[in-house]
Amino acid sequence: MDATFAFTVNGQPRRVTTDPERPLLEVLREDLQLTGPKYGCGEGQCGACSVLINGRSVVTCITPVANADKQAIVTIEGLASGDTLHxxxxxxxxxxxxxxxxxxxxxxxxxxxxxxxxxxxxxxxxxxxxxxxxxxxxxxxxxxxxxxxxxxxxxx
Ligand code: FES
Ligand code: FES
Incomplete structure (x- = not known):
């Protein structure tokens, strides 16, 4: 059954209603149009899908979206400060x-x-x-x- 999750992504509050088991990567790419994190192996082995959750690097292809509830997510799109790269x-x-x-x-x-x-x-x-x-x-x-x-x- 779908549930609603709220978190911040690159400093913006976001809410999604979806299957709690859906990979966070899919939600970021398909629902929030953040395509910086990539689908590589889909098995947690290659790191292409990594984002920061509360400052820690996490592979999102094997992370259910439910795990991101109430957390602070930063994708590659959110690393720079304006025109200044990290x-x-x-x-x-x-x-x-x-x-x-x-x-x-x-x-x-x-x-x-x-x-x-x-x-x-x-x-x-x-x-x-x-x-x-x-x-x-x-x-x-x-x-x-x-x-x-x-x-x-x-x-x-
Ligand atoms: S896609 Fe390879 S670790 Fe996630
Ligand atoms: S996979 Fe092509 S630069 Fe790393």
Missing amino acids: SVQEAFLAEGASQCGYCTPGMIIGVVGLLHEKPDPTDAEIQARMQGHLCRCCNYPKILKSIRRALAATRK
């Missing part, structure tokens, strides 16, 4: 870390989530986190350089 977005752009770009929104959200949890992560912590993010273009060297660049910017 420092992680800037770093990905500067290093040319997008090839086809399909994994990029999820990668950036994953890095932002990591920095929320650990503002100064070790290489091992970065590696462990990014293992949950797959790039079919194998653009990993540039992605890693972007993460290092973003970290250097936050350490200034």
Whole structure:
């Protein structure tokens, strides 16, 4: 049976009435027209569908919309402040870390989530986190350089 859920998305209050088991990714993309989070594997393995929920990076293809009730969601569309990109977005752009770009929104959200949890992560912590993010273009060297660049910017 459908139920109504209320949450904020990119700072805006939103309400949806839907099947509680529906994946949050589907609700974001189809009901709220936020297509930044991507459908990759659908099994929680590739990270393409990541968004921030209360600052933590979460894979939305396996997260029921009911879990987002009363929470604060940020998608890639909400990371920039006006015309100013988030420092992680800037770093990905500067290093040319997008090839086809399909994994990029999820990668950036994953890095932002990591920095929320650990503002100064070790290489091992970065590696462990990014293992949950797959790039079919194998653009990993540039992605890693972007993460290092973003970290250097936050350490200034
Ligand atoms: S589409 Fe969600 S983890 Fe791959
Ligand atoms: S840039 Fe193409 S999947 Fe990562």
